Structures are given as structure tokens and as C-alpha cells.
Amino acid sequence: MELYETEEQQIAALKKWWSNNNNSVISGLIAGIIVIGGWNFWQNYKKDTSLKASALYEELLTAVGEKEPESVESVEKIAERIDKQYASTPYAVYGKLFDAKVKTEAGDLDAAKQVLQSVLAETSGAMKNVARIRLLQLMLATGEYEQGLQMIAEVDQASNQAFDGYYEELTGDFYVALGRNGEARTAYRNALQAGQVSPLLQYKIDDLTAPQLIETVTETEVEIEPSTETETPQQ
Numbered sequence: 001m002e003l004y005e006t007e008e009q010q011i012a013a014l015k016k017w018w019s020n021n022n023n024s025v026i027s028g029l030i031a032g033i034i035v036i037g038g039w040n041f042w043q044n045y046k047k048d049t050s051l052k053a054s055a056l057y058e059e060l061l062t063a064v065g066e067k068e069p070e071s072v073e074s075v076e077k078i079a080e081r082i083d084k085q086y087a088s089t090p091y092a093v094y095g096k097l098f099d100a101k102v103k104t105e106a107g108d109l110d111a112a113k114q115v116l117q118s119v120l121a122e123t124s125g126a127m128k129n130v131a132r133i134r135l136l137q138l139m140l141a142t143g144e145y146e147q148g149l150q151m152i153a154e155v156d157q158a159s160n161q162a163f164d165g166y167y168e169e170l171t172g173d174f175y176v177a178l179g180r181n182g183e184a185r186t187a188y189r190n191a192l193q194a195g196q197v198s199p200l201l202q203y204k205i206d207d208l209t210a211p212q213l214i215e216t217v218t219e220t221e222v223e224i225e226p227s228t229e230t231e232t233p234q235q
Helices: 007-066 069-085 090-105 109-122 126-141 145-153 161-177 181-193 201-220
Strands: none
Touching (some): 069 090, 090 109, 090 126, 126 145, 161 181, 181 201
């Protein structure tokens, strides 16, 4: 480090350093202020956005709970508002799922499918699986059995293991609808092994297993020849 003999020399050296570096120092300070200010603004914006989206979501839940015919339209409008204004928040997906739910309960299955398909196209992770499972349930209700099996076959099982049980049980349901009971039994048992705890799963397995046992017993039953009656000797 260079040593200065007098205070005047130190001041002169500082002036020289400032003259050579003032632009970069000022630029760095400005950049720091912008970064800090921008971060704070972004955090406040996200908080404000989340609060507004949450308030709209509360309105949607109220509309869902009313169970009136006009509530379907109300839920749809609120869900659309959340999606347009707060698409970056989780409330947008939740709103669409509730929109599909009330449409299903009102019997408008085609409209419910369209909503769920839009969720599938726009989301990933757990919520995408939730939307897909609900869509598959609607496809089962509307007789789209082969299409449902194809959709399940296209699921990346490696990255969706937490939902294996649901997909296996639905696979069994589609096979039952197609009359392919042997494949249905296998799918149901796979669902059981995957940890699926659906209250109806064991009943479905038992319902398919009982006729199989009856058939097996019938096929292996030994026929008993009718006994001949002993003639009473004539007196």
C-alpha cells in the first residue's frame, strides 16, 4: 500500500481515485438501488395480487356452496375473472376445478370436460393429475372407454407414482365397462398394491372374484351318477 507523508497528499490521492472511478461507483449504487427497489416492489405486488385473488376465490366458494341453478353461471364467471386477472396464482387452477365440478353436478359433462382439458394443457405436477383423473371419471361416465385407457397409457408413470393407485383403479373401471373382467381384476389388484385406499376398491375385486370362483367350481365339479334303486324282492 502506498504511504503518504502529508494529509494534503492523501486528499490529492483520493481526488485522483474519485476522478478515475466515480462513474462506476455511481452506476453501482444506482444499480443496487434499482435491484433492491425492484425486489421490494415485486414482493409487494405478489402479496397484493395474492390477496385480491384470494378474495375472489372466497366469492367463488360461496357461490359453489349455494347449490342454486344460477350458481353455475356465477362460479363460471368468477373462475374466468380469476384466470384472466390472476393466472399466475394457484387460485386460477382451483377456480377451474370448481367450475368443472359445478358443471358436472348440473349435468353439463361436455362443458366440464372442456374446462378440465384446459387445466391439463396449462398446468403440471399434482394439479395436472387431479384434473386428468377427474376428466377420466367423466369419460367413464360418457362411455369413452377406449379413449380413457389410451389417456392412462400415455401418463408418465415414473414421474406420477403418487397417483398410480388412482390410475390403476380407473383402468379397472374401464375394463369392467368393456367386459374385460380378467384385466380389470389385475388392474384393481395393482391399485391395491400401489396403496390405493378407495372404499369401493375391495368391493370391486370381490365382485369380480366371486363369479370366477363359481365358474371354477362348476368346471371342476365331479358329476355324481344317479344311484339305482334296489328292487324289492317279490314275495
